[in-house]
Amino acid sequence: MSNQFKIVSPINLSLVTMYFTLWYYFEESNSFALIPPNATMTNEDEFTFECNGDAWIETNLMNLIELLVSSTIISRIDNIEQLINYYNRIIHPHPSLNIYTVDNLEKLRSFASLVRCITALFPAEQAKNVFENACSLGGFNAAFENCNAIHEFIEYLRNLFVDSASTTDNVLLNRHRTLLKLEIEFLKNWPPD
Template sequence: KENIKLIFNNSDLFTRYYHDQVALAQDEAKVYQLPTSFVQRLLTLNQTRSITNQLQHLLIGHVELFEILKFFEISMQLVGEETLLNAFNEQSIQNCISDQSIIGHNVFYTLVLIEESTSFALIPPNTTMTNEDEFTFECNGDAWIETNLMNLIELLVSSTIISRIDNIEQLINCYNRVIQSILSLNTYTEQTKNVFENACSLGEFNTTFENCNAIHEFIEYLRNLFVDSESTTDNVLLHRHRTLLKLEMEFLKN
């Protein structure tokens, strides 16, 4: 008991203790590829969250945490570890003082802490916030985790990532698993799902999945994204068709 008090009252000791607990959580979740330092930063960067809040991720909300970690690991397998870490380690929570303008990131959402009210604003990609009431942001969980989930979606559907993929099955399977991960979340589902739907801007294609036709058009876009080579076998084409059909059914169900 005395040791726990000592850990909680010493920031350096708590950082080391939390790192060990995160590593144990990753082992339990069978998420081995994500660096523990990356996960720890995800869970602790939001300074408006207390030590108790941070521990809740591991002790109470561990089921949802496991899904979030799997979400990032699945995505890292598609985009690559270096791309993922570079994209997210450069992000942080911006502080806003009254009457201050903040320029958002050109690709990702930017989370802003309004110092006077300790509330948050969320600047959409490639947008400037000119007053603190312009992009008010509320979520049921940790605003920083929510922002990272939304930005992960932006990364997955970005033209830069799409243009690098030479295996459509890998892309579709990743999207399908992402959908399953999103739907398994209770705290962060709605806004993250909305970003996934609204961020599907590939080339000149854009959809918010307002109806079944929009979903079908998106699937057809993916189908035509890669030109079949002469060496493509019937089995590959059949597998591709089934994978696309499965993805379309997941969208239609939700």
């Protein structure tokens, strides 16, 4: 955990050109920088960070989200309902945490929407594998390049179903509505900040 926080004077840009998979917080004199995952800092003003609360708490909240949506954690989940519970506890936080902006909260909301959709459409024993495959094979990372990419991902999910002659119109209609609702949810949150 201590590697995600650095106090340096002055900020040495060579330190922050490394590859980070978590949010990285730098403090120099009276200025702060918060570098997002998979980003590099090329100048001192690039990721200026202002926090109304405790920067350590905010950074840890954002890193907790990154861990909860990481492929490593998703692949280790035994109970998909437990994962939904974890996501919801962060999405609907304690009122005392409302002072934090938590820049990647929309990312978590997208993952939560996806997992809720999958659990609504698939039996519990299948839902975990479908969610894991959607995140790895389907390429879901909650950051779509364009609206067409959102639609293609929804089509990927739609193609996971094997319809038989006994599939009723009600089942097809429910599936269509659920996937349409997910697509609208993704479109509402696109483009990313």
